[in-house]
Amino acid sequence: MIQSILMMGGLGVVISTALVIASKAFYVYEDPKVLAIDDVLPGANCGGCGLPGCTANAQAIVAGRASVNSCVAAGDDVAQAIAAIMGVSVTDKEPEFAAPGCYYGNAKADLNYEYQGISDCRAAAMLLGGMKVCHIGCLGLGTCVTACMFNALSMGPDGLPVVNEENCTGCGACEKICPKNIIRLTSVTRRIIREYTVQDCTTPCQRACPSGLDIRKYVGLIQEGDYAGSLAVIKERMPFPTVISRICPQLCEFDCRRLLQDETVAINDLKRFVCDYERKQPERIQPYKAPATDKTVAVIGGGVEGLSAAYFTARLGHAPTVFEKTEVLGGILRTAIARDRLTMDLLDWDIQGIEDLGVTFKTGVSVGTDITIPQLLMGEGFDAVFIATGGWDSRMARNEGDNPTPLFPGACLLIDLVRSGRDDKIQVDCGKHAVIAGGGKYLAKAVETLLAKGVETVTVVSRNPEDDPDVDLSSLDKETAQAVTVICHAGITKVTGQEEALTGVEAVDLMTGEKQEIAADTLIIGAGRFPELVFLPVKETDETGEMIAGGALKWEGRELPKKPDVPLQIGLLSKQDVISEYPSAVAAINGGRKAAAAVHHYMYGLEFQDPDLLITKHSRIQNVNEIKQVETTPKTVWDDLAQPIAAATGFSEKNARKEADRCLQCGLICYEKQTS
Numbered sequence: 001m002i003q004s005i006l007m008m009g010g011l012g013v014v015i016s017t018a019l020v021i022a023s024k025a026f027y028v029y030e031d032p033k034v035l036a037i038d039d040v041l042p043g044a045n046c047g048g049c050g051l052p053g054c055t056a057n058a059q060a061i062v063a064g065r066a067s068v069n070s071c072v073a074a075g076d077d078v079a080q081a082i083a084a085i086m087g088v089s090v091t092d093k094e095p096e097f098a099a100p101g102c103y104y105g106n107a108k109a110d111l112n113y114e115y116q117g118i119s120d121c122r123a124a125a126m127l128l129g130g131m132k133v134c135h136i137g138c139l140g141l142g143t144c145v146t147a148c149m150f151n152a153l154s155m156g157p158d159g160l161p162v163v164n165e166e167n168c169t170g171c172g173a174c175e176k177i178c179p180k181n182i183i184r185l186t187s188v189t190r191r192i193i194r195e196y197t198v199q200d201c202t203t204p205c206q207r208a209c210p211s212g213l214d215i216r217k218y219v220g221l222i223q224e225g226d227y228a229g230s231l232a233v234i235k236e237r238m239p240f241p242t243v244i245s246r247i248c249p250q251l252c253e254f255d256c257r258r259l260l261q262d263e264t265v266a267i268n269d270l271k272r273f274v275c276d277y278e279r280k281q282p283e284r285i286q287p288y289k290a291p292a293t294d295k296t297v298a299v300i301g302g303g304v305e306g307l308s309a310a311y312f313t314a315r316l317g318h319a320p321t322v323f324e325k326t327e328v329l330g331g332i333l334r335t336a337i338a339r340d341r342l343t344m345d346l347l348d349w350d351i352q353g354i355e356d357l358g359v360t361f362k363t364g365v366s367v368g369t370d371i372t373i374p375q376l377l378m379g380e381g382f383d384a385v386f387i388a389t390g391g392w393d394s395r396m397a398r399n400e401g402d403n404p405t406p407l408f409p410g411a412c413l414l415i416d417l418v419r420s421g422r423d424d425k426i427q428v429d430c431g432k433h434a435v436i437a438g439g440g441k442y443l444a445k446a447v448e449t450l451l452a453k454g455v456e457t458v459t460v461v462s463r464n465p466e467d468d469p470d471v472d473l474s475s476l477d478k479e480t481a482q483a484v485t486v487i488c489h490a491g492i493t494k495v496t497g498q499e500e501a502l503t504g505v506e507a508v509d510l511m512t513g514e515k516q517e518i519a520a521d522t523l524i525i526g527a528g529r530f531p532e533l534v535f536l537p538v539k540e541t542d543e544t545g546e547m548i549a550g551g552a553l554k555w556e557g558r559e560l561p562k563k564p565d566v567p568l569q570i571g572l573l574s575k576q577d578v579i580s581e582y583p584s585a586v587a588a589i590n591g592g593r594k595a596a597a598a599v600h601h602y603m604y605g606l607e608f609q610d611p612d613l614l615i616t617k618h619s620r621i622q623n624v625n626e627i628k629q630v631e632t633t634p635k636t637v638w639d640d641l642a643q644p645i646a647a648a649t650g651f652s653e654k655n656a657r658k659e660a661d662r663c664l665q666c667g668l669i670c671y672e673k674q675t676s
Contacts, residue, residue: 033085034058040081042073046149046171061086069093072169073150092291094317096170098153098163099186101201102138103216104670105159109133115141125179134669135622136201138182144174188290191236192312193597195563197613203666204623205252205267207615210587211237215252215267216667222270222660228285231274235287239311240304240350240589242279243333245272246342246645249584257666260627263635265663266651273656276649284353290317295603298323298376298385300367300407303331304585305532306388307351308592309599310359316600321360321382323367325405331390333585340644368405374500377537378553384599385535388592407530408495408557410502414526418442421449431521432456435505437492438463438526438573439470446524447476447484459518460486461507463573491571495523495533495557508571531572532591533557534599560598564611622669629673633662 037058045053049070051060060066061082068086069079079093106112111133115124121143140159152167153174161174161183174183181199196202196212205215214233221230234241248268256264278285295318299310302324310320328334330347355361365371376382387407406412412428414436420428430453436446439462447458462471466488473481487507493515494506504519525531538554562569562576569576601608615621636659640648651659664671 031059031062033062036085037061037082040078040085041071042078046073046169046173067093072096072171094187094189094290096185096187096190097165097168098144098161098170098172098174098183100138100161100163100183102136102160102182102667103201103665104667104672105138105156106140107158108672109670115139122177122179134667136180136182136199136668137670139180144178144183147173147177149173188288189316189600192316192593193600195609196615197609198615198619198621199613200615201668202615202621203668204255204257205666207621208255209252210584211590211593213237213252216663216665218274219265219267219270219660219663220665222274222656223663225657227274227277228281231278231285232287234271234274235285237593238589239308239354239592240333240347240585241271242275242346242350243342244586244589245269245275246346247337248586257624257627257664257671258630258662260625261630262632266635266637266659269638269651270656270660273651273653279349284356286353286357287315289315289357292319293317295319295383296321296381297599298380298382299388300373300385301331301388301390302326302329302361302363303388303390304333304588305390305592305595306331306386307354307359308589309386309388309595310592311354311357312593312596313599314354314358316596318383318600318603319358319360321362323365323371324361324363325366327363329361329363340646343646346646366405368407372500373408373535374497374553374555377535377555383536383603386595386599387530387533387535388595389530408502408533408535409497409500410521411495411523411525411530413528413530414438414440414442414446414524415528417449417524418445421445421452428453430455431502433520434458434522434524435492435518435520436460436524436526437505440526441470443471443526444473444475446526447473448480450522450524451480451483455522456483458484459520460484461490461492461505461518462486462488463491463510463571464488491574492523493559493571496538496555497557498554499552510571525572527573527577531577532560532595534560534595534602536602558598558602560594561608561611563614563616624669624671627664627671630664630671631674635659635662 034055038055041054041058043054049057049060049066049072051057051066054071057066057070061068061070068082071078115128118124118127119141121139121141124139124141138160140155142155142161144161145153145155149171150167150169152164152169154162154164156162170185170187172185175185196207203216206212209215214236218230218233221227221233231241238244245268248271250268252267253264256267258265297313297318297320299306299313299320299322302322306322306324307329310322313320322329329351333342333347334344367373367376371380373385376385389407410431416426417428420426430450432455434450434455434457436443436458439460443460450458460471462468464470466486471486471488473484473486476484489510490507491510492505493508495502496504496506502521502523504517505523506515507518508515535555535557538556540551540554559572562574600606636651636655638648638650639652
């Protein structure tokens, strides 16, 4: 008996000791801040924050991986309460809501498909491939509606989802569950920075427009008599609508689907109609802006691209300042467009609209002379600087052909270097180690000029193969050639510097993607313009990841991302890079939007879209080659067609509505029939 008692007592001691040790070994510390925030959150566990539930969001907020207002299911009071727990302030959060990207439901389709009892879009897409006709179109089974936890979605009578924006919290549940990428979250920022992909329901006219205007939508609003709404859609991607409506090359009209039946819709004339409508209103119609951020951006160049970059930067919520060397803004629009096509009051009207959006203009300032990019980044405190100075035609318009300005430290155009070797009045300063980007027939002369100026080493970075005539240095003597290194099949993707000096460039092998750093204090650019680079300060951190304060300013200039039109297009001087001015102002506007999007991505460290999904001229897109049940109707023309473009009055309201009604309201391969 005693033995049994001792054994049981000893076993109890062992178990107790084991439990004590286990409690120490497996003890889980619960952060009181996480618990407090978890109690404040609504407990919806909707996943709209991008995390699996409210507890995970609370942990991310405490860890600094999520903002205090990251919960989409909560209101401002919850954000304020979380901010009080964290001891921080709340900034405005940009509203997001769902938006369907399909416009033509099964109710109107020529062919209807039954999915044999399947009631879930994902199952239909997996088992049957989804819509048999349109590979992008909405299946219409309403899985997105069942996924919505906030009663913000319903199925409309046409079999397409309808969004109640007041109820929509932007949680993204519908976007995650849709197997066809039809319904997505949208916001001002998303619409500006997002490029069209092969998964989007784009129309032929929209794909042809260099700015990617949603033509179907803005013409449709004219049909409804909503002229202000139509202009707002245009201004989503167009800071110069009044100007472009006078000078647009109208590429969209060459791809209008009505050409399969009769004549194109007068798309540009309809744009002009709503622009002229705005000028008659007591207040300007401005597009939506994202909430203000604490970011400031300098844009060098007050031409079409520079002003457009500033416009979209302002709409992203940042504070842009445009620096223009001359006393006037507008660039080529002001100096090279015939007055019978574009009067200056119209140009000034659009520029004033850009300024009213929150853009600051500083004219008569030469960047590189009056102020430098390092000074803008350090002394002026700008978070980013973008170069949009144009090419040689812009320089000649500014009367600076013989006075080249080094836009960033150590940079020079090859043409200016060669001219400086022939004319002592043209000064180009060089260091000891030079890199030439590109080449051409003046490459050998450029090398000789550099060595004559005291340069010790010259590295040529060329996109071409070794046997290409553009890298031919056979005319150099043996001693001169020894100072030159040629790197072929490579492109420069980044420049780096410290304070007012260039320190190096980054070259990428176009075949392997391998990068190499090349020390350089001089960069010679073999093109007629400076590259469109985004400059940012380099924030140095220690081993723990903490920022190192003070010290000399280090900076880098990154290239804009490229579309994957053809292989091997990364790096400066690719076929996608602008050699001179853009082929049209509307293309330069899109260049400004892309620049603003790149600045936004770089400042926040965001990932760019998958380039393999982007629409290019080589993408295979569904389309139609005939249309049926559409009545032939002639294109509407102006009453005063004989007048010069600038003097003509354009469409009357009656004729604008009449012409807008000719629009077929196309989708990818669908369109509205006009007769039964």
